Amino acid sequence: MIVSVSGPAADIAPSDNNNRRRTLMLIMLALVSMFNYIDRTVLSVLQEPIKRELGLSDAQLGLLTGLAFALFYATLSLPIARLADRLNRRNIIAASLATWSGMTALSGLATGFGSLIFFRIGVALGEAGSVPASHSIIADYYPPARRVTALALWGLGLPAGIMLGYASGGWIAAALGWRLAFALIGIAGVALAPLVLLLVREPLRTVSDDGKAAVEAPPLGHAMTMLWRLHTYRYLLAGCTLHAFAQYAMMSWSAPFYMRVHHMPLAEVASWLALINGVGGGIGIYLGGRLSDMIGARDPSGRIWVSAVAMFLMVPAALAQFLTPSITASLAFGFVATMLMFFYYGPVIGVPQSIVAPRMRALTSAVTLFIFNLFGLGLGPALTGFVSDQLAAGSATPEMSLRYALAAVTLFSLAGAGSIAWGSRFYATELREN
Numbered sequence: 001m002i003v004s005v006s007g008p009a010a011d012i013a014p015s016d017n018n019n020r021r022r023t024l025m026l027i028m029l030a031l032v033s034m035f036n037y038i039d040r041t042v043l044s045v046l047q048e049p050i051k052r053e054l055g056l057s058d059a060q061l062g063l064l065t066g067l068a069f070a071l072f073y074a075t076l077s078l079p080i081a082r083l084a085d086r087l088n089r090r091n092i093i094a095a096s097l098a099t100w101s102g103m104t105a106l107s108g109l110a111t112g113f114g115s116l117i118f119f120r121i122g123v124a125l126g127e128a129g130s131v132p133a134s135h136s137i138i139a140d141y142y143p144p145a146r147r148v149t150a151l152a153l154w155g156l157g158l159p160a161g162i163m164l165g166y167a168s169g170g171w172i173a174a175a176l177g178w179r180l181a182f183a184l185i186g187i188a189g190v191a192l193a194p195l196v197l198l199l200v201r202e203p204l205r206t207v208s209d210d211g212k213a214a215v216e217a218p219p220l221g222h223a224m225t226m227l228w229r230l231h232t233y234r235y236l237l238a239g240c241t242l243h244a245f246a247q248y249a250m251m252s253w254s255a256p257f258y259m260r261v262h263h264m265p266l267a268e269v270a271s272w273l274a275l276i277n278g279v280g281g282g283i284g285i286y287l288g289g290r291l292s293d294m295i296g297a298r299d300p301s302g303r304i305w306v307s308a309v310a311m312f313l314m315v316p317a318a319l320a321q322f323l324t325p326s327i328t329a330s331l332a333f334g335f336v337a338t339m340l341m342f343f344y345y346g347p348v349i350g351v352p353q354s355i356v357a358p359r360m361r362a363l364t365s366a367v368t369l370f371i372f373n374l375f376g377l378g379l380g381p382a383l384t385g386f387v388s389d390q391l392a393a394g395s396a397t398p399e400m401s402l403r404y405a406l407a408a409v410t411l412f413s414l415a416g417a418g419s420i421a422w423g424s425r426f427y428a429t430e431l432r433e434n
Helices: 019-045 047-054 058-084 089-109 113-127 130-141 144-155 157-176 178-199 220-228 231-261 266-298 302-323 327-341 345-353 358-377 380-393 398-409 412-430
Strands: none
Touching: 019 047, 019 058, 019 089, 019 113, 019 130, 019 144, 019 157, 019 178, 019 231, 019 266, 047 058, 047 113, 047 178, 047 231, 058 089, 058 113, 058 130, 058 231, 058 358, 058 380, 089 113, 089 130, 089 178, 113 130, 130 144, 130 345, 130 358, 144 157, 144 266, 144 345, 157 178, 157 231, 157 266, 220 358, 231 266, 231 302, 231 327, 231 345, 231 358, 231 380, 231 398, 231 412, 266 302, 266 327, 266 345, 302 327, 302 345, 302 398, 302 412, 345 358, 358 380, 380 398
């Protein structure tokens, strides 16, 4: 049974919540997550018109969609998560949403690489505060047996955001230009922030499984030591980071790939990628969460190794997507690869939340985001762009250089699958009761 304890920012106890209040909270936080990925995705789909107008290289585009964003996003998530383990998480989420959406709107004013980098850092600053606080709130609303499924349902904001980011960004840019696409999408996110304050209630934080109230978060050094000692967390994080290297490269470069290699117009690319990522990614996140909890009810390690199997199967589908000469086959394999790519999403969030103390939940998510994004989001798109430039400088055409760069980066997911499968062996002994 989950017990609750008063804290400095507590409003309501999870045990007092009816299903309507819990569902409303999950929907609102999923909407916030959706705008997170809308604002992140819109730059990816607008890369080609931005490149033409501002005269950017593939390496610079890779920095914009990857390292420059991830460096600040990952680093700033740690101190903000420490605040979320102490202060009102709902207020942090609303302020974060308003910040990153405002900076997205201002991105339409960019005049070159430097100003666009500045606005993307502002987006990263805002987004750094939202995810750890959301994970922590949801973990306090749901017990371990339902936590991965709940977090997977929240995670549906990711494919929905990617779908809307591709679709709205592509369609608005095709009709009104890429600058107005940034402006209109950013303003919509700012308008959502007051609703978060109105409709999301801050829950009381659950107590530790030894019955002692977790009133204060542990010191940072002690918390990091505790995390490092969790074998499940180490191997899960390593595997998902390797997988993220491939995932973010594929997500960031899919639009340029189809425009260059298969000569698809921007609006058509936006529609297909919205479908592939929205529907395929949504199915993958939902199935990954549901299968994780269903199999985990019989075998706790199943909550983890389901993700490893999906990653392993994703690699041949992704290779076929980027190497086949048929555009129809490429899109079909892309749907399958995307679905399998997102299976890990619920477990990588929910499993760590179930092996750490309640007052470490936001920090744990922030550490996960720090490693995951710095090396996955930060290096995946950037290295892919660099490799593409190097191949193009040699004998490969620009079309073939991007094709081969993307095919090569998918292989990181094989190593990720192995690490996650190994980590599943430790989960049953490290699982907490709350």
